Amino acid sequence: MTQKAQDLSQYPSLVLGMGCFWGAEKRMGELSGVLDVQSGYANGDGAASYTHILAYEKALQSGQTQGKNHAEVVKVIFDPAQVSVTQVLMHFWENHNPTQGDRQGNDVGSNYRSAIYYQTPEQEAAAKETRRLYQQALTEAGYLRITTEIAPLTTYTPAEEYHQDYLQKNPNGYCGLGGTGVTFPREASTAKPASLQHKVEILQGAQLNQEIQLVMFSAPECGYCDAFKRDIAQHWQAEVDLAITEVSQVPTGWQLGQALFATPTLVLFKQGVEVSRYTGYQGDAQRFWQWLGFQLLTPEQQKIAFESGTERPFTGSHLDEKRAGTFVDPITGAPLFRSETKYESGSGWPSFFNPVEGALTLHPDDTHGMQRIEVRSASSGIHLGHVFNDGPPPTYKRYCINGEVLKFIAD
Structure with missing residues (x-):
């Protein structure tokens, strides 16, 4: 919400069904000029609560009752001075698949239907005209007929508080919302909202x-x-x-x-x-x-990187690598050691006397009854090995590193 609730009564709203309202709320809230988006239930029979709607849909599917279930919707409040009804609907069409009937992605049921519930003649006209234009674009892309319900708003009830701003509260929360990738014909609007001006293309x-x-x-x-x-x-x-x-x-x-x-x-x-x-x-x-x-990473690399494992001496990679180049983190690719700092220590592991600046982090390690200094990659945090004070000048350090968690890139 970008304004206090009491400041929004003067602005128009449009009620839209795009499947699961969690993702719909987030998608519509990203449009410049939208002041607030609220999750809710609309245009159905019976009680408007999450548990009732799920139970009612189950009864409908099993033939135990008749009627019409509420749709999960979002109430989009917008500033007409910043974004038009047409532009709100352009964003609506692009951000879900309106050809799927009573479903959206993995969510199946009439409560997940695509819908536009209008409140004014202007909204009704814009809904039908944008549907016509988007149907042309979808047909050219090989999609079937739009199934979106366009009807006057008859009932609306805000959803429970835990549904509001759900994906902000729960970034890992599920909602199977995805568009078709078909761009709405931009010539339909003479004033394009800022958030729609970037070029939208499906990756090939x-x-x-x-x-x-x-x-x-x-x-x-x-x-x-x-x-x-x-x-x-x-x-x-x-x-x-x-x-x-x-x-x-x-x-x-x-x-x-x-x-x-x-x-x-x-x-x-x-x-x-x-x-x-x-x-x-x-x-x-x-x-x-x-x-x-x-x-x-391979299972052996994973054991070293994430479980502080150690390869057996004289068995790891890069022990005999003498070319000019850089040893890097195998995951991030960040530089760790330059080849000119590598030397033969006789220990059985690749050894270096100096790391790339800022490449490592050091940590006390008292496992196995020893007191050592563990070396980790600063970029990924993976375990690399240990550092000792018996190296050559000028640092007198020996960074004893598992070769399996190094990648070499020749100059």
Whole structure:
């Protein structure tokens, strides 16, 4: 909410059904000019509560009752001086799939129907005209008929408090909301809202890395998305390719394991099929890197990196590596040691007398009845090895590192 509730009575509202209202509330709230979005229930029979609606839908599906269930909706309050009814509806059409009937993604039932419940003749006209224009775009893209219910608003009840701003309170919360990726014809509006001026395109699967590819599904005006880009994406050095899109549609020809429900969501694809995802970034970069590490590292590497394991001496990688280059974190790609600081210590592990500045963090380690200093990667937090005071000049340090958790990049 951007204004106090008592200040909003002078502004118009539009009641929209887009499936699960958690994601709908977040998506519509991202539009410039929208002042408030409230989750609620509309245009059905009987009590308007979450438990009653679920029970009523079950009874409808089993033939035990008749009537019409309430739809999960969002009440969108907007400032006409900043955004028009048409522009609100453009955002509505693009941010869900209006061709699915009584469902949205994995959520099935008449309570998840697509709907526009208007309150004025202007809203009714805009709803029907934008439906006509978007149907043309959908037909050209190969989609079926729009099933959205367009009707006057007859009943509306705000949802329970725990449903309001749900994805802000629960960034990992589920909601299977995703659009078709079909852009609304922009010539339908002479004044485009700022948040719709960016170019919206579906990623082309053929142009991505078929072997392994990470895709970040982002959104405009998404604080957690901006934080991920600032903390991680803009410094990206990892071996796996990263693509970022603001379209909630899978790359063409590729396959998601389940619907997208929140942003940012990081999905790892192998051979065009989702194998894992990370949702709900809240500033914990090392938690993200650990997730990615479990997807990229071998079981032996994982044991060293995440369980402080140790490879047997003279068995690890890079022991005899003498080329000019840089040893980097195997997950983040961040530089750890330059080859000119590597030396033969005779210990059986790759040894270095000086790390790249800021690359490591040091931690006391009293395991196994010894007092040692553990070395971790500053970027990912993984365990690398230990540092001792018996190295050569000028530092007299010996960074004794497990070769299996190093990656070498030749100059």
